[in-house]
Amino acid sequence: MINYATAVTELPRRSKKHRLNYRRLLVNIVKYAVLTFVTLIILAPSLTAVLGGIRTTGEFLAEPFGLPKQGIQWQNFERILTSSTFWNAFGNSLLLTTGVTVIGVTLSTCLAFVFSRMQFLGKNFLFNVLSLGLLFPLVVAILPIFIQIRQLGLINSLWGVILPMVAFSLPGSVVILRSFFMAIPTELEDAAYIDGCSTLGFFRFILIPMARPAIAAVATLQIIAAWNEYFLPLLVLNDPKLWPLPLGIMQFQGQYGSEWALIMAYITILIIPVVIFYIFTQRFIVTGLTGGELKG
Numbered sequence: 001m002i003n004y005a006t007a008v009t010e011l012p013r014r015s016k017k018h019r020l021n022y023r024r025l026l027v028n029i030v031k032y033a034v035l036t037f038v039t040l041i042i043l044a045p046s047l048t049a050v051l052g053g054i055r056t057t058g059e060f061l062a063e064p065f066g067l068p069k070q071g072i073q074w075q076n077f078e079r080i081l082t083s084s085t086f087w088n089a090f091g092n093s094l095l096l097t098t099g100v101t102v103i104g105v106t107l108s109t110c111l112a113f114v115f116s117r118m119q120f121l122g123k124n125f126l127f128n129v130l131s132l133g134l135l136f137p138l139v140v141a142i143l144p145i146f147i148q149i150r151q152l153g154l155i156n157s158l159w160g161v162i163l164p165m166v167a168f169s170l171p172g173s174v175v176i177l178r179s180f181f182m183a184i185p186t187e188l189e190d191a192a193y194i195d196g197c198s199t200l201g202f203f204r205f206i207l208i209p210m211a212r213p214a215i216a217a218v219a220t221l222q223i224i225a226a227w228n229e230y231f232l233p234l235l236v237l238n239d240p241k242l243w244p245l246p247l248g249i250m251q252f253q254g255q256y257g258s259e260w261a262l263i264m265a266y267i268t269i270l271i272i273p274v275v276i277f278y279i280f281t282q283r284f285i286v287t288g289l290t291g292g293e294l295k296g
Contacts, residue, residue: 046271052264053077060260076265085240085251086266092158093227093244099162100226104169105219109211111170112177113203117189127178133171138164139231146235160236161244165226173218180214181207216284220277227274245270 052060053076055068080086115127138145145164154160184207192202208215230246237243240251249266252259 049264049267049271052261053268054265055261057259057261060264073261076261077269080262080266080269086245086248086269088241089243089245089248092242093246096158096161096229096233096244097223097226099158100165100169101219101222103162104166104173104222105215107166108170108173108177108218109208109215111174112181113207115174116178116181117203117207118199127174130171130174133168134175138168142231142235145232149236154236156237156239156242158237158242161229161233164232165229169222169225173222176218177211177214180211184210213284213287216281217287220281220285224274224278 048064051065051067054072054074055066056070056073059066059069111130115123115130149155149160149164152160154163188206189202192206197205228246229244233244233247237247243250249263252262252266
């Protein structure tokens, strides 16, 4: 015998469940549509560079997002990679990136240890003053920076680029590392001191190995920033022999025109190492910025 009362009560429940599933599906569709739109906006410049690099200048100017109609122009990349100017700029970028990363990570690690583990008068005040640097990017203070660099005689020197970049990277790096250092239990530090470990020994042999994710995240961010820096080298370095890779684009710009196909190919070559590097190091950024795991 059919129970009509049960069937009648099940109908509203099923309809309500269908409405919830419909709303969830609609929300997911909107989310993926927004994410797809934002992704296309982000990838548009890189896609423009790639498409421009494999075509001629005329094709690129006529249709920036078009496909090659005269075949892929591999000679654009060949001309750049066989140029001594490119490899000279590559060496300058390598020196610049290495200097900024090594000095920046070393100083920020030491400062973060001082502000997280040592007690002294005015510690919080000094940390707040250092944190104010997060509010002022390098471009805002570019005129005072240029005056200081000129007074120090660092014009046309890679140190004139390395030192300001290190100085402006310290606030963010110290904030990241300090929060990670403070998450390490103080009981571990006390146990190390009981076993005869000094403050420097605790910092070198215990704290740094446990903070590898945060240090790797800071190093990765500084490498990417130094590799892509354009404005400060443009201001400080007047000698083309000292130009890093981002400034090498100017060699394809003439008085009466620009070789846009070579410029796009150059930008593509410049982008590829950063993308590959980020693919292999993104886990360090995520782990380091979200706290990570404490491992001995």
